[in-house]
Amino acid sequence: MAAPTRMPSSSPDSDPARPAGAPAPAAARPGRLEGKVALVTGAGQVAGVQVGNGRATAIVFAREGARVALLDRERSAAEDTAQEIERAGAEAFVIEGDVSAEDDCHAAVAACRERLGGLDVLHHNVGIALGDGWAEGIEFSHWERIMRVNAGGALLMAKASLPVMREQGHGAITFVSSIAAIVAGVARTNNSPAAYKMSKAALNALTQSLAQSYAQHGVRVNAILPGLIDTPMGVDTVARALGISRERYVAIRDESVPLKGGMGSAWDIANAALFLASEEARFITGVLLAVDGGQSTRVG
Numbered sequence: 451m452a453a454p455t456r457m458p459s460s461s462p463d464s465d466p467a468r469p470a471g472a473p474a475p476a477a478a479r480p481g482r483l484e485g486k487v488a489l490v491t492g493a494g495q496v497a498g499v500q501v502g503n504g505r506a507t508a509i510v511f512a513r514e515g516a517r518v519a520l521l522d523r524e525r526s527a528a529e530d531t532a533q534e535i536e537r538a539g540a541e542a543f544v545i546e547g548d549v550s551a552e553d554d555c556h557a558a559v560a561a562c563r564e565r566l567g568g569l570d571v572l573h574h575n576v577g578i579a580l581g582d583g584w585a586e587g588i589e590f591s592h593w594e595r596i597m598r599v600n601a602g603g604a605l606l607m608a609k610a611s612l613p614v615m616r617e618q619g620h621g622a623i624t625f626v627s628s629i630a631a632i633v634a635g636v637a638r639t640n641n642s643p644a645a646y647k648m649s650k651a652a653l654n655a656l657t658q659s660l661a662q663s664y665a666q667h668g669v670r671v672n673a674i675l676p677g678l679i680d681t682p683m684g685v686d687t688v689a690r691a692l693g694i695s696r697e698r699y700v701a702i703r704d705e706s707v708p709l710k711g712g713m714g715s716a717w718d719i720a721n722a723a724l725f726l727a728s729e730e731a732r733f734i735t736g737v738l739l740a741v742d743g744g745q746s747t748r749v750g
């Protein structure tokens with residue numbers, strides 16, 4: 451679980467054991483996702499000291515009353531998330547699957563229907579970047595894999611979920627994209643190689659296309675574009691690939707964020723995801739929401 455990052459300065463419910471933006475203890479009010487069934491993809495995370503976006507979002511959804519299905523290709527990682535949720539007294543179950551395999555996507559949605567009675571929220575968090583590179587050096591097979599998982603996985607999860615949502619007459623889909631799709635480079639390492647950027651740009655286009663096509667069915671489709679977030683996959687994995695220490699890479703990323711305080715945390719993404727999934731966002735569809743401390747306003 452995440453170590454504390456930045457604490458709120460003067461929040462009335464300040465709790466030194468709770469990371470900035472992390473869910474507050476269960477309140478005596480109805481949850482913002484009460485009665486909803488949510489499927490979170492990439493709901494585990496790679497090992498590391500900080501919490502990942504998928505896990506944080508699943509925890510926040512469950513705290514707000516959703517019954518949550520946790521899809522990940524790494525069963526044990528998703529099981530750790532389920533344990534967190536169950537310890538807090540909420541409900542979750544794990545589905546092992548690969549979002550780039552169509553059968554797995556259909557099986558995940560079928561499991562939601564069978565076990566939880568439907569599917570109200572699809573939060574599609576999976577994204578990979580390993581093997582990426584600039585045009586001259588990238589292995590085409592790596593490009594294909596990144597495109598297949600990031601853009602193809604989103605399409606396949608939508609393809610499996612939309613018939614259920616259409617039949618219900620409502621649904622909310624949120625894709626986790628990236629500001630990499632819309633800015634020239636992130637962090638001073640100039641780290642914006644081809645495949646990841648192309649895949650997230652495709653995801654943004656898919657968001658707009660689906661939002662337009664499914665609005666008539668009451669299905670909202672939005673995307674969150676995280677900026678620099680302190681997650682194990684975003685920091686530890688990339689630092690290793692760049693051959694620099696975690697501390698050095700954290701410093702580079704912190705310095706690149708305009709908003710005071712440096713990088714965001716996975717709880718910042720989870721809070722945005724909660725809003726988009728909830729009824730508070732009932733009139734919002736087709737939006738590409740940057741959650742980036744102002745970074746995408748700097749370079750376009």
Ligand SMILES: NC(=O)c1ccc[n+]([C@@H]2O[C@H](COP(=O)([O-])OP(=O)(O)OC[C@H]3O[C@@H](n4cnc5c(N)ncnc54)[C@H](O)[C@@H]3O)[C@@H](O)[C@H]2O)c1
Nearest residue numbers: 492494495502503504523548549576577628679681683684
């Ligand atoms: N961390 C950042 O700075 C940052 C910035 C911009 C965008 N994002 C996006 O946020 C999302 C989550 O990133 P994160 O760093 O928090 O990772 P995360 O901790 O949420 O981990 C991703 C999970 O996805 C799973 N996964 C990978 N491929 C899969 C597949 N094919 N099928 C099923 N599960 C699969 C992994 O096992 C892992 O548990 C990604 O889409 C990423 O591109 C992250």
